[in-house]
Amino acid sequence: MSYVISLRCKECGKDYPIEPRTLCDDDFGPVEVAYDYDRMKGAVTRESIEAGPRSLWRYKDLLPIEGEPKAGFKSGLTPFIKADRLAAELGVKELYIKDDSANYPSYSYKDRVVSVAITKAVEFGFDTVGCASTGNLAHSVAAHAAMAGVKAFVMVPHDLEEGKIVGTQVFGPKMIKIQGNYDDVNRLCSQIADKYNWAIVNVNLRPFYTEGAKTHGYEIAEQLGWKLPQHTVVPVAGGTILPKIHKAYRELVKLGLVADEGGHMHAAQAQGCSPVVEAIQNGWDDFKPQKPNTIAKSIAIGNPADGPYVIDAVRSTGGSAAMASDAEIIDAVKLLARTEGVFTEPAGGTTLACAIKLIQQGKLPSNESICVSITGNGLKTIESLTGQFDEAPVIAAKMSEFDEAVTKIEAEGKTPAGAA
Amino acid sequence: MSYVISLRCKECGKDYPIEPRTLCDDDFGPVEVAYDYDRMKGAVTRESIEAGPRSLWRYKDLLPIEGEPKAGFKSGLTPFIKADRLAAELGVKELYIKDDSANYPSYSYKDRVVSVAITKAVEFGFDTVGCASTGNLAHSVAAHAAMAGVKAFVMVPHDLEEGKIVGTQVFGPKMIKIQGNYDDVNRLCSQIADKYNWAIVNVNLRPFYTEGAKTHGYEIAEQLGWKLPQHTVVPVAGGTILPKIHKAYRELVKLGLVADEGGHMHAAQAQGCSPVVEAIQNGWDDFKPQKPNTIAKSIAIGNPADGPYVIDAVRSTGGSAAMASDAEIIDAVKLLARTEGVFTEPAGGTTLACAIKLIQQGKLPSNESICVSITGNGLKTIESLTGQFDEAPVIAAKMSEFDEAVTKIEAEGKTPAGAA
Numbered sequence: 051m052s053y054v055i056s057l058r059c060k061e062c063g064k065d066y067p068i069e070p071r072t073l074c075d076d077d078f079g080p081v082e083v084a085y086d087y088d089r090m091k092g093a094v095t096r097e098s099i100e101a102g103p104r105s106l107w108r109y110k111d112l113l114p115i116e117g118e119p120k121a122g123f124k125s126g127l128t129p130f131i132k133a134d135r136l137a138a139e140l141g142v143k144e145l146y147i148k149d150d151s152a153n154y155p156s157y158s159y160k161d162r163v164v165s166v167a168i169t170k171a172v173e174f175g176f177d178t179v180g181c182a183s184t185g186n187l188a189h190s191v192a193a194h195a196a197m198a199g200v201k202a203f204v205m206v207p208h209d210l211e212e213g214k215i216v217g218t219q220v221f222g223p224k225m226i227k228i229q230g231n232y233d234d235v236n237r238l239c240s241q242i243a244d245k246y247n248w249a250i251v252n253v254n255l256r257p258f259y260t261e262g263a264k265t266h267g268y269e270i271a272e273q274l275g276w277k278l279p280q281h282t283v284v285p286v287a288g289g290t291i292l293p294k295i296h297k298a299y300r301e302l303v304k305l306g307l308v309a310d311e312g313g314h315m316h317a318a319q320a321q322g323c324s325p326v327v328e329a330i331q332n333g334w335d336d337f338k339p340q341k342p343n344t345i346a347k348s349i350a351i352g353n354p355a356d357g358p359y360v361i362d363a364v365r366s367t368g369g370s371a372a373m374a375s376d377a378e379i380i381d382a383v384k385l386l387a388r389t390e391g392v393f394t395e396p397a398g399g400t401t402l403a404c405a406i407k408l409i410q411q412g413k414l415p416s417n418e419s420i421c422v423s424i425t426g427n428g429l430k431t432i433e434s435l436t437g438q439f440d441e442a443p444v445i446a447a448k449m450s451e452f453d454e455a456v457t458k459i460e461a462e463g464k465t466p467a468g469a470a
Numbered sequence: 471m472s473y474v475i476s477l478r479c480k481e482c483g484k485d486y487p488i489e490p491r492t493l494c495d496d497d498f499g500p501v502e503v504a505y506d507y508d509r510m511k512g513a514v515t516r517e518s519i520e521a522g523p524r525s526l527w528r529y530k531d532l533l534p535i536e537g538e539p540k541a542g543f544k545s546g547l548t549p550f551i552k553a554d555r556l557a558a559e560l561g562v563k564e565l566y567i568k569d570d571s572a573n574y575p576s577y578s579y580k581d582r583v584v585s586v587a588i589t590k591a592v593e594f595g596f597d598t599v600g601c602a603s604t605g606n607l608a609h610s611v612a613a614h615a616a617m618a619g620v621k622a623f624v625m626v627p628h629d630l631e632e633g634k635i636v637g638t639q640v641f642g643p644k645m646i647k648i649q650g651n652y653d654d655v656n657r658l659c660s661q662i663a664d665k666y667n668w669a670i671v672n673v674n675l676r677p678f679y680t681e682g683a684k685t686h687g688y689e690i691a692e693q694l695g696w697k698l699p700q701h702t703v704v705p706v707a708g709g710t711i712l713p714k715i716h717k718a719y720r721e722l723v724k725l726g727l728v729a730d731e732g733g734h735m736h737a738a739q740a741q742g743c744s745p746v747v748e749a750i751q752n753g754w755d756d757f758k759p760q761k762p763n764t765i766a767k768s769i770a771i772g773n774p775a776d777g778p779y780v781i782d783a784v785r786s787t788g789g790s791a792a793m794a795s796d797a798e799i800i801d802a803v804k805l806l807a808r809t810e811g812v813f814t815e816p817a818g819g820t821t822l823a824c825a826i827k828l829i830q831q832g833k834l835p836s837n838e839s840i841c842v843s844i845t846g847n848g849l850k851t852i853e854s855l856t857g858q859f860d861e862a863p864v865i866a867a868k869m870s871e872f873d874e875a876v877t878k879i880e881a882e883g884k885t886p887a888g889a890a
Contacts, residue, residue, distance in 0.1 A: 104524070124549045124551070124572075129544045129574060131544070135617075135619055152544075152572070152574050152575070154549060154572050155572070155811045155812060155813075157849070193807075193811040193813070194811060195811075196807060196808055196809065196810065196811040197555075197810060197811035199555055203876075206862075208864045212856065213852045215862070216852055216855045216856060216858070216859065217813065217848070217849060217852055217855075219855075219858075219859040219862075220803065220804055220807040220808075220813055220848065220855060220859075221807045221808060221811060221813070222804070222807065222808035224876075224879050224883075225862035226862060226863055226865060226872065226875050226876075226879075227862050227863065227864040227865070228864075228865060228866075228867050229864060229865065229866050229867060230866075230867045234867040235867070237867065238867045238868075238869070238872065241869050242869075242872060245869065246876075383640065384640055384642070387613075387616060387640040387641045387642065388616055388640075388641060388642035389616065390616065390617060391575045391613040391614060391615075391616040391617035391641060392575060393575075393613070393637065393640055393641070427849070428637070428640065429577070429637060429847070429849040429850060430849060432633045432636055432637055435636045435637075435639075435640060436632065436636060438636070438639075439636065439639040439640075442626075442635065442639075442645035442646060442647050443646055443647065444628050444647040444648075444649060445646060445647070445648060445649065446648075446649050446650075447648050447649060447650045447654040447655070447657065447658045448658075449658070449661050449662075449665065452646065452658065452662060455646050456623075456644075456646075456666075459644050459646075463644075
């Protein structure tokens with residue numbers, strides 16, 4: 051028995067039974083899973099969670115599934131790194147990296163939402179799962195479906211990079227390429243879900259899918275020793291993860307598992323696709339859709355479904371927002387790798403680049419704890435770094451040539467920073 | 471205080487102090503770390519290990535370091551998967567995948583050996599680490615050096631793929647490309663280690679480096695519930711990991727932590743680089759070096775330093791060996807992804823393909839437990855799968871075209887296997 055009460059409209063509060071449903075019939079507001087926190091109190095404890103499996107399913111009581119998990123047995127509980135070398139470079143005291151680039155099995159935060167969505171799909175009796183995706187989500191759905199032995203259809207824009215296609219096809223899903231951009235794919239998927247009775251994880255299973263993102267927040271709090279970081283910096287694409295980390299933090303406070311301190315939420319977007327950050331910075335109630343043009347393709351959603359809830363979460367927690375240029379994004383990818391050994395995709399570079407700006411602006415005070423959410427792996431976007439490094443010297447296999455090369459490299463290393 | 475006694479010659483048994491040393495002065499046999507197992511008994515227990523950190527450092531007492539770890543704090547303890555869907559396809563009862571493609575931070579088994587080598591380098595007082603590598607090792611050394619704040623030089627063959635170069639450069643090591651193949655790079659690195667007083671992890675720190683590979687074996691035994699799988703199938707490149715898994719198993723038996731049952735070691739190589747398998751199959755005492763020509767580049771070492779010890783471990787445990795063609799390797803990569811959601815590089819495909827052959831030959835009996843060691847991640851070798859899948863259909867964003875595409879896909883799915 052779960053603690054789930056209903057699907058509740060985020061706008062009018064109307065309750066619906068637990069079913070594949072996205073919107074409220076009355077006002078077309080999105081529905082969200084509501085829980086009985088009173089009943090949870092005293093039953094869902096630090097101890098009950100710590101006694102659970104070493105995966106995101108340790109937070110099962112806080113997720114909308116009724117039976118046992120059907121997917122994601124090794125997903126979640128990703129590394130939480132005290133980033134002292136990076137902190138020193140940025141001049142802050144207490145900096146953490148929550149590293150979902152090491153998530154399992156597909157190396158992005160999507161493994162969280164897909165674990166929950168596929169489990170729910172099986173509970174609902176669907177025999178086919180699917181998604182609209184430009185990369186990480188298709189990768190994750192295909193991998194989880196393979197692990198769970200469920201049939202998968204992934205729908206992608208026709209111009210997706212060959213590497214991402216092959217890396218998804220290897221798991222054996224059916225793939226259909228749609229002429230158009232992500233929005234076109236997404237629109238078609240709404241119709242597909244209705245007509246085919248498939249579980250399109252980010253469409254008709256969206257309320258369950260998005261709940262999986264809360265586990266990123268639970269883990270941050272648990273791994274920090276059951277407290278909230280004062281500041282959490284999170285990238286914004288469709289707007290799922292930031293409000294769900296906020297929801298996770300509030301749930302932990304409600305249950306008495308963490309003190310009600312900290313939890314300020316900060317939004318990061320690429321300059322070339324920054325509708326939500328623009329709205330926050332300008333004090334608007336809603337965002338204006340944009341046509342994306344940025345190297346951070348996995349977060350380039352110009353019309354984010356949950357954008358308004360990102361704005362709410364940032365405002366209600368006294369957070370802030372920043373955007374980063376492509377050059378700043380690449381610099382941040384390099385900085386994170388060089389200081390902490392974490393290689394992220396441009397989405398992660400965006401989050402760190404924005405955190406750096408917010409530190410410089412004093413919005414992330416240097417003496418308060420800061421957590422930066424890294425959501426994807428750099429191995430999937432190697433091409434974004436092509437031409438970014440000096441050519442390594444090529445020498446014959448002789449000590450004399452090696453000596454010469456080392457002398458030259460060491461001399462270059464001693465020139466003032468920026469001179470190269 | 472560690473349990474280390476000495477560096478001991480594997481040939482003549484002569485003891486040397488703990489120092490950067492590779493060979494015995496007398497007979498040029500390789501030296502290996504020797505431990506005081508009598509003193510370990512009763513002190514190193516299942517409980518003491520389980521109380522340790524959730525990383526490979528839970529086996530610290532069995533590793534050659536004196537103080538606290540300096541690298542690899544999140545390395546090891548990779549997923550151990552009961553591969554029931556794959557087992558069903560192969561007609562065996564109990565099949566496990568030990569998945570080092572999810573190792574941290576660089577997604578290969580090399581994170582184990584590098585964690586130990588860099589810690590030892592710091593203990594010895596080296597300020598610069600390095601390696602001779604064709605990919606995974608350079609990647610791991612660069613990432614660990616970044617995490618530990620140690621200077622790194624990586625030496626690679628001049629024709630290494632651009633993706634691997636960029637994926638390593640991002641961590642900020644100094645890189646020098648050597649004209650020649652892996653053997654040429656390796657030879658030069660021996661001279662470099664002497665002249666520069668650097669810790670070249672797989673050269674002058676090799677005895678410590680290789681000990682890290684034991685943790686792959688400890689984890690298999692612990693994750694199986696403190697027992698040995700009856701059969702373990704392991705890829706052979708330079709020949710480090712297979713004998714070290716065997717050493718790990720024997721140590722656990724010696725300490726009374728597992729029963730002395732199972733532990734048969736089986737070697738896997740690509741047909742295009744199979745010197746060790748050839749020697750085992752022909753009953754030779756030593757192997758004949760080969761010129762590699764295979765898609766499994768990360769294990770294509772034609773003159774493996776520790777090849778003789780692979781032969782010994784396989785023979786002494788009553789194991790066997792197999793080689794796989796490039797086509798079989800790719801098929802196995804796909805099979806593993808499709809059934810278990812694990813995407814490995816061709817090296818992992820080699821291991822599974824060889825396991826399949828040994829199952830068919832009855833050398834891996836279908837009613838005995840089998841563990842297949844997956845050592846690297848498919849995201850680093852995406853190009854090996856290019857052209858391996860049917861083109862996905864491209865359609866307009868219209869339901870009518872979608873219906874047509876699905877009908878066609880479903881019809882193809884119903885044709886007899888192999889008809890496509």
